[in-house]
Amino acid sequence: MKSRRGKSFKAITWMLTLAMVLLWAACMGCMTYMRADQIISEESSLFAQRVAERIRTGTTDSAEDFEYKVLDALRLSNDGDYFFEKSSLFSLRSAIMVMDDSGETRWQSQDFLRFQYEIQKDKMTSGRAYEGWAWIDLEEFEELDDRIKAVGPTGEPLWPRHLKITGYFEGTRMIPVKVDCTRPRANDKWWLDGYWQELYVGEADPSKELVTVLTSYPEYHDFQDEREIWYRGVRYDNTLTLLQEGRNGANQWDVTQCVLFDHVRMTGISADGEPEGLTVSVVAVYYPLLIAMDEMTRDYVITFTLMVMLLLVVLCIIYMKLIRPLNRLNAGFYNSVQLCAQWAETEQLGQRMRELDENLNERNDLLRKKDNELSQMEQQMEYARKNEENRRQMVSGIAHELKTPLAIISCYAEGLQAHIAEEKREQYLENILSETKRMDTLVMEMLELSRLEAGKVTLARDEFDLSAMIQDVFGKLSMEIERKSLHVEMDLGFNNPLYADEGRMEQIVRNLVSNAVRYTPEGGSIRVTTQWTPPTMELRIYNDAERFSKEALEKVWEVFYRTDSARNGKGTGLGLAIVKNLVQLHGGKCNVQNLDQGVEFCIQIPQRY
Numbered sequence: 001m002k003s004r005r006g007k008s009f010k011a012i013t014w015m016l017t018l019a020m021v022l023l024w025a026a027c028m029g030c031m032t033y034m035r036a037d038q039i040i041s042e043e044s045s046l047f048a049q050r051v052a053e054r055i056r057t058g059t060t061d062s063a064e065d066f067e068y069k070v071l072d073a074l075r076l077s078n079d080g081d082y083f084f085e086k087s088s089l090f091s092l093r094s095a096i097m098v099m100d101d102s103g104e105t106r107w108q109s110q111d112f113l114r115f116q117y118e119i120q121k122d123k124m125t126s127g128r129a130y131e132g133w134a135w136i137d138l139e140e141f142e143e144l145d146d147r148i149k150a151v152g153p154t155g156e157p158l159w160p161r162h163l164k165i166t167g168y169f170e171g172t173r174m175i176p177v178k179v180d181c182t183r184p185r186a187n188d189k190w191w192l193d194g195y196w197q198e199l200y201v202g203e204a205d206p207s208k209e210l211v212t213v214l215t216s217y218p219e220y221h222d223f224q225d226e227r228e229i230w231y232r233g234v235r236y237d238n239t240l241t242l243l244q245e246g247r248n249g250a251n252q253w254d255v256t257q258c259v260l261f262d263h264v265r266m267t268g269i270s271a272d273g274e275p276e277g278l279t280v281s282v283v284a285v286y287y288p289l290l291i292a293m294d295e296m297t298r299d300y301v302i303t304f305t306l307m308v309m310l311l312l313v314v315l316c317i318i319y320m321k322l323i324r325p326l327n328r329l330n331a332g333f334y335n336s337v338q339l340c341a342q343w344a345e346t347e348q349l350g351q352r353m354r355e356l357d358e359n360l361n362e363r364n365d366l367l368r369k370k371d372n373e374l375s376q377m378e379q380q381m382e383y384a385r386k387n388e389e390n391r392r393q394m395v396s397g398i399a400h401e402l403k404t405p406l407a408i409i410s411c412y413a414e415g416l417q418a419h420i421a422e423e424k425r426e427q428y429l430e431n432i433l434s435e436t437k438r439m440d441t442l443v444m445e446m447l448e449l450s451r452l453e454a455g456k457v458t459l460a461r462d463e464f465d466l467s468a469m470i471q472d473v474f475g476k477l478s479m480e481i482e483r484k485s486l487h488v489e490m491d492l493g494f495n496n497p498l499y500a501d502e503g504r505m506e507q508i509v510r511n512l513v514s515n516a517v518r519y520t521p522e523g524g525s526i527r528v529t530t531q532w533t534p535p536t537m538e539l540r541i542y543n544d545a546e547r548f549s550k551e552a553l554e555k556v557w558e559v560f561y562r563t564d565s566a567r568n569g570k571g572t573g574l575g576l577a578i579v580k581n582l583v584q585l586h587g588g589k590c591n592v593q594n595l596d597q598g599v600e601f602c603i604q605i606p607q608r609y
Contacts, residue, residue: 115218
């Protein structure tokens with residue numbers, strides 16, 4: 001039993017771990033791909049313009065100065081941090097070629113040694129400062145290149161501090177014949193003959209005049225790009241080969257590899273000091289997916305750590321809330337079975353326990369069914385009682401409301417039939433029509449209330465101007481307001497468009513305003529206020545009137561309810577009930593309260609702003 005429980009928990013652990021790891025891997029993969037795609041879409045144009053800007057000639061430049069700028073740009077071209085944001089092009093590989101108008105390559109990415117120098121004999125006599133600068137093409141002198149990069153006694157490259165070079169100049173380019181170097185830790189007298197060791201010996205041209213120069217801390221540029229590149233199905237040894245053989249190719253964008261070409265025309269200075277046209281061609285290769293992975297390494301570690309912590313918490317909860325209680329339950333059941341086995345055979349006791357358990361379950365099911373039936377019957381009886389009470393109240397209200405207009409109609413009709421007061425015939429007919437319209441209004445409002453309570457009314461919400469609606473309703477009642485000399489005050493502070501059913505809201509406003517006008521005594525005041533109390537709109541209508549009793553405040557929204565002082569036949573008794581149902585249909589609330597000189601009705605309609 002314990003073995004099965006252990007295997008179950010291990011299975012849950014493995015499945016949950018596998019699911020979370022797969023989810024984490026999928027999320028990180030999507031984020032990495034999105035970041036790589038973002039890197040491609042970001043500013044990633046080639047830096048030929050920047051190279052050309054760096055080697056741009058000035059009005060005082062000479063041919064030597066221009067060549068110095070070109071070599072400086074070549075030295076920095078493989079340093080992605082110099083020309084690019086490290087965060088966007090971390091794995092940049094590039095190559096540069098500078099060609100003249102005849103198509104001859106004047107400079108290109110290569111290994112070279114650039115240095116400032118002083119003549120040895122001048123150093124020995126006057127010790128004056130450097131006289132100029134020069135460079136050595138290490139692509140031509142591979143043996144010297146290998147010696148410079150040779151590994152020293154400590155296992156690191158030699159990288160000599162000082163060089164003594166014997167050779168001859170071709171402009172600023174030096175052709176070395178013999179190169180000596182100092183020991184890595186030479187003293188202050190490093191230029192003396194006793195501190196030099198031979199580094200390279202080549203063949204001298206007898207027709208050239210040799211000169212010996214000394215240099216300190218030469219700048220060694222190693223164009224390290226030995227990785228192959230596949231571009232449009234063709235393999236190239238490195239970026240320089242790609243630029244030489246396919247520089248007229250098109251840019252290639254891919255999440256795994258991007259190859260970008262660029263060409264910039266510029267004006268340089270030739271060896272004779274005259275301007276000449278040059279073309280700077282550049283190729284850059286970078287790998288957005290690797291860049292994204294490198295940038296998100298910290299995110300991988302953090303999210304994986306959080307995932308492991310979450311996994312441990314979930315497993316702990318599962319063990320504490322599920323596995324351990326089951327273990328205890330199984331252990332208790334196992335102990336009880338062992339105890340019972342002392343008095344009876346295991347099989348008989350188990351059978352008996354199963355029978356008892358089945359009987360107990362059947363009786364529990366029967367009891368639950370009876371309880372459910374009793375509850376349902378009680379709910380049905382309570383519902384029927386409430387419906388009957390509502391029906392009686394409704395019938396009583398309808399009878400009460402229809403009794404008076406029917407009696408009036410009957411009285412006037414009998415008078416017309418008996419030809420009594422013929423001179424008042426038109427007045428009798430007018431009264432009969434007035435009471436008929438009142439009964440029609442009562443019946444229509446009863447039908448409207450019935451539909452609202454049955455949930456058969458749907459709202460058509462839209463945005464409209466509530467302030468304009470309120471002013472329009474008061475405009476329609478202006479004759480009654482002027483007749484009673486009422487003072488109307490409006491403070492419409494809700495300036496947003498109201499989002500509700502415009503027709504139903506007009507019905508709500510009309511019922512509340514007409515009640516206020518109807519029950520305000522002559523010369524009284526009516527105050528209408530709207531305000532925005534997020535997330536609801538509040539409409540308050542106050543009128544001077546007799547204050548409600550406590551019972552009236554609780555029942556004023558009920559059907560056919562009127563206070564004693566208000567039973568004057570002016571209304572149907574359904575208006576406020578309809579208002580309450582319409583407000584609740586909008587998801588709002590309504591209430592009424594007594595103020596110092598009158599009564600204030602308030603409705604709240606929730607808004608989506």
